[in-house]
Amino acid sequence: MRLLVLGGTRFLGRAVAAEAVRRGHDVVCAARGESGAVPEGATLVKVDRGADDGLVALAGERFDAAVDVATISYPWVRRALDALRDQVGHWTFISSISVYSDFSARPTGVGDPVLPPREEQVDSIAASKDDPDAYGSIKVASENAVRAAFGDRALIVRAGLITGPDDLHDRFGYWPARMVRGGRVVVPDADISMQYIDVRDLAAWIVDSGENGTGGTFDAAGPAVPLRGLLRGIADAVGGEVELVPVSPEKLAELKINPWAGPRSLPLWLPESHRWMGGRDMAPALAAGLTPRALVDAVAGALAHERALGLDRERRAGLTAEEEAEILAAL
Numbered sequence: 001m002r003l004l005v006l007g008g009t010r011f012l013g014r015a016v017a018a019e020a021v022r023r024g025h026d027v028v029c030a031a032r033g034e035s036g037a038v039p040e041g042a043t044l045v046k047v048d049r050g051a052d053d054g055l056v057a058l059a060g061e062r063f064d065a066a067v068d069v070a071t072i073s074y075p076w077v078r079r080a081l082d083a084l085r086d087q088v089g090h091w092t093f094i095s096s097i098s099v100y101s102d103f104s105a106r107p108t109g110v111g112d113p114v115l116p117p118r119e120e121q122v123d124s125i126a127a128s129k130d131d132p133d134a135y136g137s138i139k140v141a142s143e144n145a146v147r148a149a150f151g152d153r154a155l156i157v158r159a160g161l162i163t164g165p166d167d168l169h170d171r172f173g174y175w176p177a178r179m180v181r182g183g184r185v186v187v188p189d190a191d192i193s194m195q196y197i198d199v200r201d202l203a204a205w206i207v208d209s210g211e212n213g214t215g216g217t218f219d220a221a222g223p224a225v226p227l228r229g230l231l232r233g234i235a236d237a238v239g240g241e242v243e244l245v246p247v248s249p250e251k252l253a254e255l256k257i258n259p260w261a262g263p264r265s266l267p268l269w270l271p272e273s274h275r276w277m278g279g280r281d282m283a284p285a286l287a288a289g290l291t292p293r294a295l296v297d298a299v300a301g302a303l304a305h306e307r308a309l310g311l312d313r314e315r316r317a318g319l320t321a322e323e324e325a326e327i328l329a330a331l
């Protein structure tokens with residue numbers, strides 16, 4: 001097939017392009033080419049989605065399928081649909097489970113209430129930190145536009161936490177990187193579940209779906225697993241000599257340790273308000289062919305990436321050695 005990836009120069013978009021090339025497809029990546037190189041065998045067509053006529057380089061091109069990774073811009077999505085809808089057979093939009101409006105209630109499926117749509121653009125996820133609903137609301141508006149344009153030829157992928165090679169968010173990767181250092185490891189004593197998906201598995205399913213013309217809206221990650229068991233599994237997978245030291249959410253809050261992500265955090269630990277964020281029903285995506293690899297493989301990929309970046313680098317998420325020592329001393 002001829003596949004268009006709107007993106008393709010980093011992480012998920014790049015993994016989709018790489019998987020499609022590996023299968024022998026003709027792959028065009030449309031991006032500025034500033035975030036990185038497209039995979040070997042794919043073609044970069046330079047576009048600027050920030051400009052009204054920024055997709056002109058794709059005029060007249062035909063594609064069997066397209067994948068759009070637009071993170072947090074409705075205008076990018078709108079412009080791409082307006083410019084390309086008559087040139088593309090099947091359209092995949094990468095959305096997020098952040099579209100849901102309430103993570104304190106047990107989920108029932110993709111029909112759960114979502115945030116109000118916002119036809120806006122924000123410069124980056126980081127820039128949206130003071131407006132936590134912006135990301136999900138812009139994804140909702142983007143999803144609606146894609147469904148309206150492509151109907152049952154639209155695939156909406158509401159991804160959960162994406163992990164693996166080239167992940168720059170530092171969340172999942174914190175744990176294998178920390179476990180491999182060994183010693184006493186502070187872990188959240190939280191009775192919650194978590195879900196993740198290796199970027200290579202998500203990419204393979206997205207390419208499958210373009211090949212098969214799969215339509216619909218799916219939550220997309222692996223099955224929910226208890227966070228305690230996941231962290232133990234990561235420790236076992238890296239084979240580090242560790243003692244996991246569970247610390248209660250109350251104590252972590254008292255010490256001003258942040259949940260989920262960012263500096264001074266314990267990544268993947270969700271606060272009570274988000275208890276069900278890692279408990280969505282992935283059965284429909286698994287039935288539609290999403291195949292998560294074993295934890296040991298996902299950890300190996302994440303750890304190789306962590307080592308390539310440097311285990312002692314300044315991280316975007318997690319605890320420094322000093323912060324962890326401070327917590328241990330306070331117990």
Ligand SMILES: NC(=O)c1ccc[n+]([C@@H]2O[C@H](COP(=O)([O-])OP(=O)(O)OC[C@H]3O[C@@H](n4cnc5c(N)ncnc54)[C@H](OP(=O)(O)O)[C@@H]3O)[C@@H](O)[C@H]2O)c1
Binds near residue numbers: 161
């Ligand atoms: N990470 C997670 O855990 C997670 C979870 C749920 C959902 N998601 C979703 O998964 C997707 C991740 O996408 P991704 O990994 O491929 O990375 P990304 O960071 O969304 O990639 C952005 C792409 O857009 C291109 N781009 C940036 N500015 C551009 C411009 N002005 N014109 C044209 N292209 C431009 C970039 O290439 P150039 O810079 O080379 O132009 C890059 O290829 C996003 O939709 C995200 O919301 C992620």
